[in-house]
Amino acid sequence: MNATERGIREQFPLWAKADLGGAAPSPGHIQVVVGCGTSVHIADSIAVCLNAHGHQSRAVPGNEWTRRPHDYVPASVKVETIALSRSGESTETVAAARASQSVGQRVTAITCAEGSALCSHADIVVAAETHAEEGIVMTASASLMLLLGMRYAGMTLGTPTIEAARHLLDAADGALPGLIDGRSHFVFLGGGAFYGVAREGALKMQEMSLSQSEAHHPLEYRHGPISLIDERSLVIMMYHPDTLEEESLLAHDLLAKGAKVLGLGGPGTISLPVGGEPGTGPLVCLPVLQLLGEYVARSKNLDTLAPRHLTKVVTIG
Template sequence: MSQQQPHVVREIRRQPETWAQALGLLPGVRDVLPRTGERVAVLGCGTSWFMAMAYAGLREAAGEGETDAFAASRFPAGRRYDRVLVISRSGTTTEVLRAIERADAPVTAVTALKDGPVARAAREVIVLDFADERSVVQTLFATTTLMLLRGSLGEPLDEVIEQAAGALDAELPGDVENAGQFTFLGDGWRYGTSLEAALKMREGARLWTEAYPQLEYRHGPISIAEAGRVVWLFGAPAPGLVADIAATGATVVADELDPVADLVRVQALTVRRALAAGFDPDRPRSLTRSIVLDEPA
């Protein structure tokens, strides 16, 4: 493998900067984002799907309107929506294009490719080309999209940006750095970030990872918890949960960080584990930047 610094390292470190840049776009893009009271479907694939889940949870919690998140391949085209929001870094993903074709509502796309097929198929487009990535793995584009969407809901995000900047060089305890298995837990919108954290570590470091809503964890998954494994909580722990996990011997990570800032720590840890194992964190095994299918739907 080349001794050059992986692209993903630079992309992870750029996140606080691109988050601020995306928030600066809000005055010019509010009109093409979901409006208060609209019934909205949010679609994506892989990491973009998990960002869609997080935004859907946030939007409903903010009282902005009913919001459903779907993997693009699972979009129920016959269901009525006022707007469909699609997230696609590459702007070429087949399942996203098929969903746009089936949508009866106006489609807004958030993409890094201003002249790609997704941008051409959508009615409105928000281009985050400054958050595009050379790595196959999504880090920068995904979180920048989520922060833009959070900002559109009126969230104050300066502190989150500061937390992420601090998380870039944060040291983790040795039993976290070297654990053999990770489970990520999060409730509400944080479940989306938990799924993304688990995906990042599977993709980049080929580790055994899982993700669950917090209160579901004791309904079976806790049975794998033991010494040498980590349970990482996004958001405040449910009452009694930390004590139950600690009793298994597993290490608990439950810090007071915003879940998106905490995700930055997971991204950085993933790269460290990948490099230590001799893997290329820019090009995980069997993955490509975009899935373009030849077969019919």
């Protein structure tokens, strides 16, 4: 077991320690969630959770928010910014926080690096301890930022969700090697708050295993991308309880076209139940997607501690 896998398997005690510290959205403000790479995918899921719990929100990549904020939110609207960065040093995210503060917006930093540059440009700092061995690829830190963002949205997230995520990872563990055997095309499907996590799953697959991967809302997949499905495909379907019936029909269609399907919360070649408190399914599923990337990398003799062309912190200038 390498350090990447240990970080994935040993993240759950860190979830239990994560503390939001009372941070919460202010009434009457749009919550703009910014980040880069993994963090902007996590931001997408957090924004959905904020909207679902009565706080208007959207996710925006860091440099987009710095350079053209009014393409995303009208100038007349009151805004608070939530900036996500594991290291707190990502150039685009720090710049977005600085730009937000410069026009009087409150900035809440969610990070795994207290005392970082991002923290110096934040009005509220929420810092979580991540796994000591986490390398370039974000695993536990991504889960922690999602967890804290869900709580910021007002969601209840405690021991039942943590235990559900641990149980799902254990249940998926034995099934993953058989599912990936002979597969080189990986598709991640999820609606609502699952969509950002689907994008993160696809990114993990690219970073860790240099594999072809893509992410879509489930019913959008029939509108063109399904043309790529064949016996090389593995589809990870994260079922939303609201749309279980139509997503199940899609899964059966994909199976008929030669794909294998990992059904998280619904039918598939392998079907696994997703537990946890209401709405926490995206977080519960995330460690499984991380472990999947590690297993595919291992099957290709790739070292996830040294992914090609990547560094732990992206800085520019």
